[in-house]
Amino acid sequence: MSSINKNLLFIQGGGSTEDYEADKKLVDTLQGLLGEAYGMHYPLLPNESIPDLGRIKQIDNAISLIEGELILVGHSLGASMLLKYVSENEIRKKITGIFLLSTPFWSGEEEWKKGFKLKEDFADQLPSDIPVFLYHCQDDQEVPFAHFAIYRKKLPWATFRELASGGHQLNNDLTIVANDILAL
Template sequence: MKKEILFIHSAGPQGPDEGSSKLVAYLHTILDAAYQLRCPAMPEPENPRYEAWKEAIYRELGVPGGELILVAHSLGASVVLKYLSEEPCKRSITGLFLIAAPYWGKKGWEIDEFVLREDFVPKLPPIPKIFLYHSRDDEWVPFGHLARYAKKFPQATIRKINGSEHEFGNGLPEMVSDITSLSGHVIMNLN
C-alpha cells in the first residue's frame, strides 16, 4: 500500500513555475511508486485568509483516514500548525515536514489571523517526527523565524539549508531523504 503524502502549498501564484509548484513537481518526480503525493489547491492563494484555508485543510485532516505524511511550505506550514493546534485532526500523522515557515506575530509579521497561540505546541496531536527546513538567506521569510520554531520544537530535526532558496525550485533532497527514512525506502538519485 502506498504511503500518503499531503502537501499544503505556499501563498501567492501557484501556476507552472510559481509558488510551490516546482517543489511539488520535484517530489512527484523523485519519490518512487511507494508514495501517493496529493497537493490540494488552497483557496485564493494570492489573497489567503485563514478561515478559508482552515476549511480546505479540514477536508483533508478533519475526516477519518489512514496514516499520512504531512508536508507544508511557507504560509502553508504556519497555517497547518495553527490548524493542528486548534482543530480536530482525525488522521494519524507519521511525520510533519515544515519548509520555510513564517512565525507570525514577530515585528513585520503581524497578521493576527495567522498568529499561533502561545501554548500551541501541547495542543498539537501526537506527531512522532517533526522536521524544519529553512534557507540561511531565505529571500522571503527571514532565517530568524526558524530559531523561534526550533525553541518551540526542541525534539525536531532542524535542517539549515545553505543559500537563499524559499521556493526550492530545484528540489529539497534533504527532505526526500528524511521522508524516505520514515518508511525505510531508499531513493538513489535525489538530484
C-alpha cells in the same frame, strides 16, 4: 491493486495561482524522489476573504478526502497554516510526519496577521507521537532566517535542517526532505 501505500498532502505557500505553480515544482520534485509508493495530494487553495484565508477549513477538507495514513508537508504560508491546524484541531487520521519548509512565524498586532498567528501554547498542543521536521535556507529572501531560530526555541524536540543556500524555494530541490520522509 495500487502500489501506493503512503499518502502525502502538500499545502502550498501563498494563495495565488502563481504561488501554486511555483510550489508545484517542489511537489513534482518530491514525487520524483519518493516514487510511486507515495500518493501525492496537492490541492489548489484559493484565498478566501476571512482572517485565515480559509486555510484551516481547506486543510481539514483536504485531509478528510484522503484514506489511510498521511504525511503532511507545507511550504511558507502553507507550512505555518499546517502547524496552526495540527496544534488547534483534533486529528482523526494517522499522521506519520509533519514537514515544514520556509515557515514564517507570525507575530505583531496587525489585523491581517491575526488569522495566521499560532496560540502561545501551540507547541504543547502538538501530538507528541508525530515527528516534526523544519527546513530553512539561510538566504531565504521572503521568510527571514530568524523565524527558524524562533521555532528552534519553541519546538526543541523537533528536527531542524538548516541549509546554507537555496532561497525561499530551496532551489526546487527537496532531496533532504525526501530522505527524511523515506527514513520514517
